Amino acid sequence: MNRLGRTGVRVSPLGFGGAAIGNLYREVGEEEAHEAVAAAWDAGIRYFDTAPHYGLGLSERRLGAALRQYPRDAYTISTKVGRRLEPVPGATGDDLADGFAVPADRRRVWDFSADGVRRTLESSLERLGLDRVDVVYLHDPDDHGEQAFREGYPALEKLRSEGVVGAIGAGMNQTAMLTRFVMDTDVDVVLCAGRYTLLDQSALDDLLPLAVECRTSVVVGGAFNSGLLADPRPGATYDYAQAPPPLVERALRIKELAECHGITVRAAALAFCAAHPAVAGVLVGARSAAEVADCAEQFATPVPGDFWRELLESGLLSEEASP
Numbered sequence: 001m002n003r004l005g006r007t008g009v010r011v012s013p014l015g016f017g018g019a020a021i022g023n024l025y026r027e028v029g030e031e032e033a034h035e036a037v038a039a040a041w042d043a044g045i046r047y048f049d050t051a052p053h054y055g056l057g058l059s060e061r062r063l064g065a066a067l068r069q070y071p072r073d074a075y076t077i078s079t080k081v082g083r084r085l086e087p088v089p090g091a092t093g094d095d096l097a098d099g100f101a102v103p104a105d106r107r108r109v110w111d112f113s114a115d116g117v118r119r120t121l122e123s124s125l126e127r128l129g130l131d132r133v134d135v136v137y138l139h140d141p142d143d144h145g146e147q148a149f150r151e152g153y154p155a156l157e158k159l160r161s162e163g164v165v166g167a168i169g170a171g172m173n174q175t176a177m178l179t180r181f182v183m184d185t186d187v188d189v190v191l192c193a194g195r196y197t198l199l200d201q202s203a204l205d206d207l208l209p210l211a212v213e214c215r216t217s218v219v220v221g222g223a224f225n226s227g228l229l230a231d232p233r234p235g236a237t238y239d240y241a242q243a244p245p246p247l248v249e250r251a252l253r254i255k256e257l258a259e260c261h262g263i264t265v266r267a268a269a270l271a272f273c274a275a276h277p278a279v280a281g282v283l284v285g286a287r288s289a290a291e292v293a294d295c296a297e298q299f300a301t302p303v304p305g306d307f308w309r310e311l312l313e314s315g316l317l318s319e320e321a322s323p
Contacts, residue, residue, distance in 0.1 A: 001046065002280040004217045005188035009134050009166040011076050011281040013274060014299045015047035016040040017221060018063050020287035022055025023101040028287045030062070037066035039289035041075075043296035049191075049219075049283055050128075051080035051139055052120060056095055056106045057127050064128035078135035078191075079128070080171060081120040082144070082152065083108040099240070112144050112152035121159070132164065137171035137191055145177060153185050173222070173239070175207040182207065182216045189280065194222030194239055196276065198229055198254055198269050199247060201321040208278045217280040220273040224284075229254075229269040254316055258307060266294070267301040274299070275323035 001010035021033035028036075040048070048067065050059045060079060067075060085106045095104045111120065121136060136156055141148035148170070156168040170181045171191030178190045190211070196203040196218075203218075211218050224230040227237035232251035236243050243251075255265040273282045282299070286292040303323075311317040 002217070004135065004167045004280055005215060007167045007188050009076060009188070011047035011219070012045050013281055014043075014045055014270075014296060015049055015219065015281045015283040016045050016292070017283040017285035018048065018050035018059040019054045020285040020291075021062050022050075022059030024054070024099055024285070024287070025101065027101045032288055033062045034066045035289040036286055036292050037063060039292040040286070040296075041070060043292060045292075045296070046075045047078075047281055047283075048075060049078045049135075049221075051083075051137075052085050052124055052127075053080070053083045053098075053108060053139060055100045055102045056104075056108075057085055057123075058100075058102055060124055060127040064130060068129060072130070076134045077128070077130070078137060079121070079124045079133050080137045080139035081117045081124075081156075082110065082112050082139040082141055082148070084111040084116050084120045085109075085123065110144055112138065112141055112147040114151045114155035114158075117152050117155040118159075121164075134165065135167045135169065135189065136165045137169050137189075139171055140173070141170065142172065142174065142177065145180075149180075149184070153181075153187075157186065171219075171221070175203045175205070179206040179210055182210050182214055187216060189217040189219060191219045191221055191283075193220075194225055196220050196273060196279075197223055197225050198265075198272050198317070199225055199238070199251060201318065204320055208276055211278040216278075218276070218278045219281045219283060220279055221283040223269050223273045223282055224266065230266055232265060250316065253314070254311070257310055257314065257316070261304050261307040261310075263301055263303055263307065264298055267298040268303055268307065270295070270299045271301075271303040272321075272323060 167188040169187040169189040228243045232255045258265045258268045284295040
C-alpha cells in the first residue's frame with residue numbers, strides 16, 4: 001500500500017475504477033457488478049474509486065453494497081464532488097448522452113460551492129452506505145476553476161481538518177489545472193486521467209515533476225486511453241472518441257513490440273503508468289470479474305528492460321518518459 005502525500009491514507013498500487021459498474025456505455029447487471037468488485041478484492045485490490053457522475057449515483061450505490069461484506073478499515077474509497085444530483089420528476093429517456101445507460105431520473109448540476117461540496121458528499125455517503133470516505137476529489141472543474149479554487153477547495157480543506165475525510169485533491173483529464181492545484185494549494189493527491197500513458201506523456205511537462213518536488217501523490221486513470229491501449233485496432237476508442245488512424249498505427253506498433261517480448265500491450269501500459277515515482281496508484285475500470293482478473297494479471301506481469309529499450313530506439317517513447 002502506498003501513502004497519499006503526507007497523510008495516513010494508503011492505496012493499493014492497482015485500484016478499481018467504478019465508472020464501468022455505473023453502466024458506462026452499456027448496462028451491467030447487479031450480479032455482474034458485485035462479482036467485479038469481489039474479484040478486485042480477491043486480486044488484492046484495496047483502493048476503490050467512484051463518483052456521483054458515474055451512472056447518476058448507480059456506481060456509488062453498487063460499490064457501497066458490494067464492499068459492505070468487508071471490514072471498513074481494510075480498504076480505501078474515494079468519491080468526487082462538483083456535480084450535484086437533483087431528481088427529475090416524471091423524467092423519461094436515458095443518460096446515454098452523458099455516457100451512461102441509466103434512466104435520466106436525475107440531472108447533474110455543476111456546483112463547486114462550499115455548500116454544494118458538503119451536500120454532494122452527504123448524498124454520496126448515503127448512497128455508499130458509509131459514514132466516511134477516505135479521499136474526496138474535486139471532479140472536472142475545468143470550466144469552474146474560479147469557484148473550485150475559491151470555494152470548493154477551502155471546503156475540502158475544512159473537511160480534512162475536521163477529520164471527515166483523510167485526503168483531498170482534484171481529478172481531471174488535463175494537467176494544467178492539476179498543476180495549479182499542486183502549486184497553489186495543499187492537496188494530498190491529484191487524479192490524472194489519460195495524460196500519462198504510452199500514447200500521451202503530457203503530464204511529464206508540468207504535473208509529474210512538480211508532484212515529486214511537492215511530495216503530492218498522483219493517481220493515474222485512463223491507462224488504456226479509454227480503450228485503444230487495451231485492444232489496439234481500427235475503430236477503437238481514444239479519450240472517449242474514435243481513435244485517429246496515426247494513433248491506431250502507433251498503438252499497433254507498441255502491441256507488436258510487446259508481443260515480441262512475450263507480454264501484452266496492456267501489461268506494458270499499466271507498468272508504464274505505475275513506474276513514475278510520483279504515482280501512488282493506477283486505476284482500471286472493469287465491468288466484470290473476468291476483466292478485473294485480466295487487469296490484475298497484466299499488472300503483475302514483469303516487463304523486460306529490453307522492451308523499454310526497443311521502444312525508445314524505435315521512437316515510440318521519448319527518453320524523458322522511459323521507466
